[in-house]
Amino acid sequence: MDTLLRVKNLCAAYAQGGQRVRAVDGVSLELRRGEVLGIAGESGCGKSTLAQVLALLARPPLWVEQGELWLDGAVYPLGQGIHLPRELRGRKVALLPQGALNALNPTARVREIALEVIRAHEPKTTPQEAYARARERLEQLGLPSRVLEAYPHQLSGGMRQRVVTVISTLLNPKVLVADEPTSALDVSSQKAVVRMLRKLLEQGVIEGVIFIAHDLPLLRSVADRIAIMYAGKVVELGPSEELVEAPRHPYTQALVGAVLVPEPYIRQKRVEGIEGTPPDLRSPPPGCRFAPRCKYAQPRCSELEPPRFGGEERFAACWLLEEVLA
Ligand SMILES: Nc1ncnc2c1ncn2[C@@H]1O[C@H](COP(=O)(O)OP(=O)(O)OP(=O)(O)O)[C@@H](O)[C@H]1O
8 A cells, every 4th residue: 555654764853941851752653545534532532642742743842753654655864953944834744733713814804814814825816716725625525615715703613614624625735734623513513514624634635634633433423433542642554443342551441431422421421530630741651651540560661661462453552462463
């Protein structure tokens, strides 16, 4: 399969006032051309931080400490003081941010926002050209072009999110990093956004999506593969259905057990119900970071960090799997 984006041993930390929180710690991941890669995990496990880094938007106090980025055929080293070419941002990778519903400037019409986004990269674009491009894109996606004349507050929540998605992809980025794009929406609006992302992929407007969510059942229906994050690390990865149906890492098992309850109210309660809390990333525990909460933990789990057991297609970082999968 053709690789669109790959990061190797990515580390990123918040550093402020002598404190350092390494929120992404040694993450290696690959996004393939044409796929939706889901990333799931509890609140605070580093998903949004990873999204910022992958979208090339890390800013102090967030620092990319090390890693390597492979993007659409070119390799870039990552690290403090290394500046990536500006044109990558927005053009090769774009972010559909968390809370995008509020990301739109309330005093500008949608067409003015579209113009601003296009002009940030193509300063010579005339308003007419920008509006025509935005109109064409809306029509291509089956959305009414009259939204161009609207102010954000005049649109429903679901429509606003779809408009933000259109705007995030106006420059035809190869990779769209979508950070919880549907979490504030009702089920039918969620479906509409997901359908739209699939359409953008099918039409070749974008070539891959990294879809971040804490909602595993949703991810299962959206993503081709899912990576599970815990305390800054990827602990399991696999094809979506397989991962949700037969999770291998005890954390994924707990997460699946916690969320595969249909009622949102119970779902919420049960997520909170995984015993214990994630570690403080200012001083994470040695060995496996899930060990203090894991009912299967053995002494070595708290001493040695488990490697990935399995293959590239499907792996989990848990000592329990050593004999089964090594
Ligand atoms: N500006 C910041 N300064 C210091 N630490 C931060 C900052 N932003 C986030 N963190 C810490 O980084 C870690 C990862 O946070 P992040 O927001 O990436 O997690 P998340 O999985 O996206 O959570 P959520 O689902 O709640 O958004 C957490 O421990 C968080 O407290």
